[in-house]
Amino acid sequence: MSELKSGSNLEKVLKAGHFAFTGECGPPKGANVEHLKEKIAPLKGMVDAVNVTDNQTAVVRMSSWAASTIMCQEGVEPNFQMVCRDRNRLAIQSDILGVYAMGIRNMLCLSGDHQRFGNHPQSKNVYDIDSMQLIALVKQMRDEGTFMNGEAIDVPPRLFIGAASNPFADPFEFRVYRLAKKIEAGADFIQTQCIYNMEKFRQFIKRAVDMGLHEKCYILAGVTPMKSVGMATYMAKQVPGMDVPDSLIQRLRGAGKGKVAEEGIQFALEQIEEFKDMEGVAGVHLMAIEWEHRVPEIAERAGVLPRPVV
Amino acid sequence: MRLPYPSNVKIIQVPCSGRVDILHLLRAIEDGADGVYVAGCLEGECHYISGNLKAKKRVQYVKKVLEELDLEPERVEMFNLSAGEGPRFAQIAREMVERIKGLGPSPVNA
Amino acid sequence: MIVADRKPLKEILEMLKGYNRILVVGCKGCVSVCNVGGSKEVGILASILKIAGKKNGLNLKVDEKTLERQCDPEYVDLLKDMVDDYDVILSMACGVGPQFLSERYPESRCLPAVNTTFFGGAVQHGVWSERCAGCGTCVIHFFDGMCPIARCSKSLLNGPCGGSADGKCEISKDVDCIWDMIVRKKMEQGRLDDLLKFMPAKDWTTARDGGPRKSVREELVQ
Structure with missing residues (x-):
């Protein structure tokens, strides 16, 4: 056990060679703890860890660290997300110490969506450091036991370090190198952007495997079931760096009234099935946006239950 | 052609409507003109390629200024016609005078 | 160059409320090059202010002066015999201008007529883009x-x-x-x-x- 970096459940599951299955939960737009607990409850036992988003899409919500600690109390392991948009290196480091002190063991390092499209576009952003530097910082704090300035940390935070990768953003040719750079910087695991263009993802993961990246880091494939044709077209057109093929939109349309959501789940299940055997993929990150209550059903039908106890 | 047009239109000749500056238009308003318009060549037929298009943008700029000052932007206008269109020139003059009469005297003169 | 945009007229007029003798001061530096605060734009703004004044029945005294630069004391000095004749000095230079004017002429009211935006260059005529x-x-x-x-x-x-x-x-x-x-x-x-x-x-x-x-x-x- 001493060789574990953080001792988190997610790390143990991955290290034991299981196909990981992670979920996601957005904190409430308020201090509604009961609502948060309701969202957390269906995830218990269904996933290995749950990402807790950090003011996602630059919309103010309960802080990710606070929601993560509530999640810990509820017996679900959080994957604490942190964006570089809202904090400078002082706040970043103190929050890292804080979450570790509160029992959090996974952390996902992100740049963060620009505030321009959030609900406070007038705000000043920070971007003191970028996501790459954040990864390196968490690793430095954990492995060297020092702050960014080199000073010693009294009880360093031991976190399992996650990073994001978007295989579909441009320039495509560079994406795998950026992934390699994040791994080099210290990422222990990667969660990808939602995948819809399977062909493009196969190319991406093949390049990653050719470069041996999957041996240095666990790569979890991002899956978000489409709930409606509207959601699909919105993602296709409005979300930068999202690749939704027309064929999928057509398929959802073809499902007919009242059956689109089921078709979306069906597509997600097919994806998960393929990921299970895909070289280089160590698990799936299921981002069921505002659909936490459907996660048990999806997990069941995807054949990923029961979750391993390690 | 000796076509009649309203005598209260004062004509200032320039080599090309592209010579008309924002400041010329503003000064006219400042000095009490109730309206001012630029008669340029037809679009695409400027001897200097784009003089009339430049004039058009300057007219738009001044319209915006008048709007910001709570003055009627219609007091300033751009018209395009060819040198051979005498009757149209006279018609535009009458149209513009009618329009300004409708608006009344410039508040700048109040 | 330092790039700027003229402030909305409403904001400028609001700032100038109550002042009848106005000196609009341009700058032949960056703001001339980006067509926002050179002698030409000073003339335009002065004319606009006079129109606004007349419309409101005010007989404003609006004069124009464009300095070589507003970011060097020797040029700012050139206003010393003028400033006392005005209630307010409206600077069309970047944000440096009204501050240098204020420092040199502490008794005068020095106001900005432009919003200073960024360091950049002209990518086409009439379009500037940030670089630094x-x-x-x-x-x-x-x-x-x-x-x-x-x-x-x-x-x-x-x-x-x-x-x-x-x-x-x-x-x-x-x-x-x-x-x-x-x-x-x-x-x-x-x-x-x-x-x-x-x-x-x-x-x-x-x-x-x-x-x-x-x-x-x-x-x-x-």
Whole structure:
């Protein structure tokens, strides 16, 4: 056990060679703890860890660290997300110490969506450091036991370090190198952007495997079931760096009234099935946006239950 | 052609409507003109390629200024016609005078 | 150059309320080049102010003066025999101008007529684009002459982020993704390896974050 970096459940599951299955939960737009607990409850036992988003899409919500600690109390392991948009290196480091002190063991390092499209576009952003530097910082704090300035940390935070990768953003040719750079910087695991263009993802993961990246880091494939044709077209057109093929939109349309959501789940299940055997993929990150209550059903039908106890 | 047009239109000749500056238009308003318009060549037929298009943008700029000052932007206008269109020139003059009469005297003169 | 935009007229008029003798002061530096605060724009604004005054039944005295620069005391000095004749001095220079005027003429009211926006250049006639953020430690040699501090919406040193699509930034299709441009140029020139190196966190002490800055050139100080 001493060789574990953080001792988190997610790390143990991955290290034991299981196909990981992670979920996601957005904190409430308020201090509604009961609502948060309701969202957390269906995830218990269904996933290995749950990402807790950090003011996602630059919309103010309960802080990710606070929601993560509530999640810990509820017996679900959080994957604490942190964006570089809202904090400078002082706040970043103190929050890292804080979450570790509160029992959090996974952390996902992100740049963060620009505030321009959030609900406070007038705000000043920070971007003191970028996501790459954040990864390196968490690793430095954990492995060297020092702050960014080199000073010693009294009880360093031991976190399992996650990073994001978007295989579909441009320039495509560079994406795998950026992934390699994040791994080099210290990422222990990667969660990808939602995948819809399977062909493009196969190319991406093949390049990653050719470069041996999957041996240095666990790569979890991002899956978000489409709930409606509207959601699909919105993602296709409005979300930068999202690749939704027309064929999928057509398929959802073809499902007919009242059956689109089921078709979306069906597509997600097919994806998960393929990921299970895909070289280089160590698990799936299921981002069921505002659909936490459907996660048990999806997990069941995807054949990923029961979750391993390690 | 000796076509009649309203005598209260004062004509200032320039080599090309592209010579008309924002400041010329503003000064006219400042000095009490109730309206001012630029008669340029037809679009695409400027001897200097784009003089009339430049004039058009300057007219738009001044319209915006008048709007910001709570003055009627219609007091300033751009018209395009060819040198051979005498009757149209006279018609535009009458149209513009009618329009300004409708608006009344410039508040700048109040 | 320093690029600026004229403030909305309503804001300028609001600032000038109650003042009847106005000196509009232009600058022949950057703001002349970006067509916002040179002698021509001073003339336009003066005319606009006079129109506004007449419309409101006020007989405003609006005069014009355009200095070589407003960021050097010797030029600012040239107003010394004039300022007392005015209730207010309206500077059309960048943000430096009204401050230098205020410092030199503490008894006068010196107001800004423009919003200073960025350091940039003209990419076409009438269009200016940001190039420099004045961070105090230039890094463009790492990025083939392109600055991610000024031109990436997130100032990423290890970009591009996941929001880059079709060469555009996630914030707007009108904004180029500078990281897309950097990556493509490096690829074209066979120097992609440069981008595989980790760029450590930037030291912002030389930027505004280190507090107001001053540059002292000892060999010139008298």
